[in-house]
Amino acid sequence: MALPDKDNSAEAIAASLAHAIHEHRLAPGSKLSEDEVGEIFGVSRTVVRAALQRLSHSRLVELKRNHGAFVAQPSIREAREVFEARALLEPRTARSAAERIMPADIQLLQSHIEAEHDALKNGSAGRALYLSGQFHVEIARIADQDTIAEYITQLVARSSLVIALYWQRRAALCESHAHDALLRALATHDGQRAEELMKEHLLSLMTSLDLRDRNAVPTSLREALGA
Amino acid sequence: MALPDKDNSAEAIAASLAHAIHEHRLAPGSKLSEDEVGEIFGVSRTVVRAALQRLSHSRLVELKRNHGAFVAQPSIREAREVFEARALLEPRTARSAAERIMPADIQLLQSHIEAEHDALKNGSAGRALYLSGQFHVEIARIADQDTIAEYITQLVARSSLVIALYWQRRAALCESHAHDALLRALATHDGQRAEELMKEHLLSLMTSLDLRDRNAVPTSLREALGA
DNA sequence: TCATCCAATATCGTATACAATCATGTGTCC
DNA sequence: GGACACATGATTGTATACGATATTGGATGA
Numbered sequence: 001m002a003l004p005d006k007d008n009s010a011e012a013i014a015a016s017l018a019h020a021i022h023e024h025r026l027a028p029g030s031k032l033s034e035d036e037v038g039e040i041f042g043v044s045r046t047v048v049r050a051a052l053q054r055l056s057h058s059r060l061v062e063l064k065r066n067h068g069a070f071v072a073q074p075s076i077r078e079a080r081e082v083f084e085a086r087a088l089l090e091p092r093t094a095r096s097a098a099e100r101i102m103p104a105d106i107q108l109l110q111s112h113i114e115a116e117h118d119a120l121k122n123g124s125a126g127r128a129l130y131l132s133g134q135f136h137v138e139i140a141r142i143a144d145q146d147t148i149a150e151y152i153t154q155l156v157a158r159s160s161l162v163i164a165l166y167w168q169r170r171a172a173l174c175e176s177h178a179h180d181a182l183l184r185a186l187a188t189h190d191g192q193r194a195e196e197l198m199k200e201h202l203l204s205l206m207t208s209l210d211l212r213d214r215n216a217v218p219t220s221l222r223e224a225l226g227a
Numbered sequence: 228m229a230l231p232d233k234d235n236s237a238e239a240i241a242a243s244l245a246h247a248i249h250e251h252r253l254a255p256g257s258k259l260s261e262d263e264v265g266e267i268f269g270v271s272r273t274v275v276r277a278a279l280q281r282l283s284h285s286r287l288v289e290l291k292r293n294h295g296a297f298v299a300q301p302s303i304r305e306a307r308e309v310f311e312a313r314a315l316l317e318p319r320t321a322r323s324a325a326e327r328i329m330p331a332d333i334q335l336l337q338s339h340i341e342a343e344h345d346a347l348k349n350g351s352a353g354r355a356l357y358l359s360g361q362f363h364v365e366i367a368r369i370a371d372q373d374t375i376a377e378y379i380t381q382l383v384a385r386s387s388l389v390i391a392l393y394w395q396r397r398a399a400l401c402e403s404h405a406h407d408a409l410l411r412a413l414a415t416h417d418g419q420r421a422e423e424l425m426k427e428h429l430l431s432l433m434t435s436l437d438l439r440d441r442n443a444v445p446t447s448l449r450e451a452l453g454a
Numbered sequence: 455t456c457a458t459c460c461a462a463t464a465t466c467g468t469a470t471a472c473a474a475t476c477a478t479g480t481g482t483c484c
Numbered sequence: 485g486g487a488c489a490c491a492t493g494a495t496t497g498t499a500t501a502c503g504a505t506a507t508t509g510g511a512t513g514a
Binding site: 009043044045046047065066067 | 497498499500504505506507
Binding site for chain 4: 476
């Protein structure tokens with residue numbers, strides 16, 4: 001594992017774990033033992049705890065008292081709420097981004113899309129998912145809204161967990177086309193269209209999930225066995 | 228100081244500090260020494276650190292490496308961003324709340340407003356400010372959106388810091404009237420009007436602040452002395 | 455054979471100790 | 485007299501030790 005910066009090691013570890021979660025290398029429900037994580041990164045439990053608390057606050061891990069940290073398993077309700085929050089934040093932010101975007105930003109988004117395509121071709125779906133999320137975060141950054149960008153970063157990461165749990169395999173590759181269209185609207189400073197496209201994109205994302213109750217994640221064993 | 232629950236003491240301490248910040252009992256820039264806070268609450272630095280990290284993640288305190296924790300001093304830019312984020316989240320949430328509100332909720336909001344009036348009459352402006360913030364949080368709760376409610380909680384607390392720094396004393400008491408009007412719209416399930424009122428309310432809040440650069444908070448001594 | 459109780463184990467929760475770092479103040483040299 | 489270097493103090497950063505708690509496994513009894 002990449003050794004974290006000697007400074008801010010807790011933050012580096014949190015980022016590393018978040019990245020792994022985002023790329024689906026860590027599945028929802030995975031246990032993150034303090035000792036184990038500490039050994040992997042070569043630090044004591046003290047700093048691991050700081051990292052885990054950080055992630056807990058971002059809702060990426062769940063801290064169970066006296067039981068340890070686990071990669072979060074968002075409920076269906078939480079999944080819906082995450083996308084509803086995104087639906088409030090992202091469309092208007094995309095509009096702002098369209099009004100402020102600079103040539104360098106367009107280049108960057110374009111390379112994001114290409115990297116995502118490459119990742120998909122190489123079969124690294126996790127990395128593609130991560131890049132796809134970063135596309136959204138980047139738009140908030142272009143809109144010059146750090147506070148909103150931070151929230152979107154969180155929501156995107158949580159969306160990755162939601163996708164891990166509730167994705168239905170049919171309805172797949174609309175994604176990249178949506179990003180292409182968004183980029184075109186942004187590049188032409190068409191704020192109105194960017195806003196609409198983002199709204200539709202998020203809606204289509206949500207409808208590609210199976211958020212019916214019956215497929216609830218087996219949070220309790222009783223429920224898992226259909227008792 | 229109220230002794231925190233033996234369980235989750237870090238969270239209790241964080242909540243206590245957040246409350247104090249929200250009520251302007253702790254001014255922006257105040258130093259929060261780990262030893263001092265630990266002594267006040269009767270716990271070791273370990274748990275104090277956890278609480279401070281939590282607050283740091285909420286942007287209520289700023290952690291300066293090897294220097295300690297300080298109550299945050301939002302920049303003008305951050306102040307704007309906080310209200311822009313609220314402008315995206317709250318109006319639509321108010322509309323949802325209007326559609327779902329129950330009689331008990333109306334009662335609760337009414338009592339919030341009354342408590343706020345009482346606090347103002349008793350001269351405890353800090354408490355009034357806190358209650359005024361809780362009014363907004365309560366609306367998100369009524370809308371049945373935990374995720375958004377959490378964000379609004381954070382943003383409201385940060386708004387309190389912004390108010391402490393940038394409030395201009397003229398333009399004061401429009402507040403309670405705005406809440407009254409909002410409650411009427413909510414109580415009559417007039418979602419459209421609730422959304423509009425919330426949008427205007429936030430706008431008027433922001434314009435009652437002095438967010439011009441020249442009044443920047445003296446983050447550096449040089450700036451404070453007008454050098 | 456089954457349920458109940460209890461001990462053993464593993465993990466987390468907290469306190470404390472020590473190391474690292476930065477700020478301040480002092481002394482010396484130019 | 486001024487600037488630099490260094491020692492000192494205070495505060496945070498990290499590691500470790502110990503205590504608390506919940507689960508697991510086995511033993512005992514009916």
